[in-house]
Amino acid sequence: MAEPPAGRRSRFSPGALRGVPHAGLIAVLVIVVAFTAMRTETFATDRNIVNILSQVSVNAVLAAGLTLLMTAGGMDFSMGSNVAVTAAVAAKLLASGQPTGWAVAVALLLGTAIGLVNGLVVTFTRVAPFVATLASATLLDGVALLVHDGNTISIGTRMFALGNNKLLGVPYLLVVAVLVLVAAALVMRFTVFGRDAFAIGGNEHVARLSGINVTARKLVLYGTTGALSGLAGLMLLSRLGSSSPGGTAGLSLQLAVVAAVVIGGTSLAGGYGTVTGTALGLVLLGVVANALNLLDFSSNYQPVSVGAVLLVAAVANEMHKARSARH
Template structure:
């Protein structure tokens, strides 16, 4: 006797009449940022099991305050990298901004004047980067890395290689809260939100995606690529200045080594692990925010479980390397589709 094999049951139709896909655990791999969220949850749970100090309100507020500076830098970097650009001098720009701000405040200048002067200088630095990259055709990596080295030296000259305290000036901005939320976090959220809206709903944002996807085609379609690039580097400069002032207000002083390469690499790592393409054409602010939080939590966890601070740069470097490799695998996979 032959046995008839019943056909597979059809997918259940959705409201529109189209077949509804069955849920499988593998589908989670296609949920945006699911992997990043999963890693963040694992790190948080593991840290909570290791130490009681992690889940306290004071520690959570401290972590959020610390990552706010990185988030502002990373927001500008996300927009720039989406357009195929790169700025390795943002950490150096922060160093110069904190040094200048500290000197101005310590010599009796008003907070308003200090804020304006610092952000104008930072924006000018960004524009210079933009001019070099756009009109000399020097690779962004090379141009901005050279600028970063120069800025680190300028910061030391401004400080005369000593720490400069600003006393209680700007202390409230860097350390106070409103309804339990740090002012610095509010600023970071606003910057991230505005960046996301610009990328999603404005012509400027769409142009950034187009330039990153194919600069030649973008130029043929009528986009003023040079002007857009110049504006993007100016924005990263301005946000570096804002981040520098945020860092200065939180620390209450500027010292040799404030900002610099460590802050820069953390921001780059956050943007890359968040899903923004190193080659341009794709960027996500939500992913960047998750990347910033993940790196901040990892750094805090290492500190709480008393792992040597020397391992923190190791962790950031490892994360950046893994993210870069994963980015290349993702591009290769997308090209095969």
């Protein structure tokens, strides 16, 4: 049989995979999934897959806002602590008999206000975002403890539907997370605000000279991360049915979210970000946590795995930036 003309021969090569978006992340995810599926039959069931996606729903809402903010060169290390405070305040209101709508409104407004305060500090004092928001996180962790006063606050069956019911077999929490991620992706890709975020992250000085109101954009971004933190706090509260001091929010939640965003390829220096990559990073961390659980590893290995993956992703991020600069 005659060989096909040279011009029609397949040009696929392993090197061509470098051009595929998130190829490395997808490859790691496939390897982890395949390995875990071979070791335990429980992993590949529909119920377990939905469980994984539900568990990362709260992280997904936070990661969507953080992707936008980091693309613009910002950072908010207080989102996890914001979740702790808003969940505690909402639980306190619900436990005292206040209407659900009032508790939801207060949580969202409180989260937004916290985000705006961070934005004001970062924008007008020129304090590094990392330092300002880390200080804010420490302060908010203390506030959450004061609200709890050492006690777990139970809300009974209030907000039970959001945390436990399903729509066509899909948990409400997952529906909310997907809607937030899609909205963030659409904003980044198709709106002037999204383009401005990329421009600010790429070069803030040039962005100002081009007529972009950098201050206003930053305040909106920090306010958005705050509002999404409030929403995540309500989601977490509805899933757990209570808020407790030293619960699942705080720094541990924040590090998992930062890890997912960085793993997904969003630049730590700003100027580049992708919601698709963030979603893949969320799924990878969720799968790793689930695999450790199913394979009977100690729960102490989970923070170790998150920290290791975050370190590798950060190094890879910087190497990619260096290669881009050379070319």
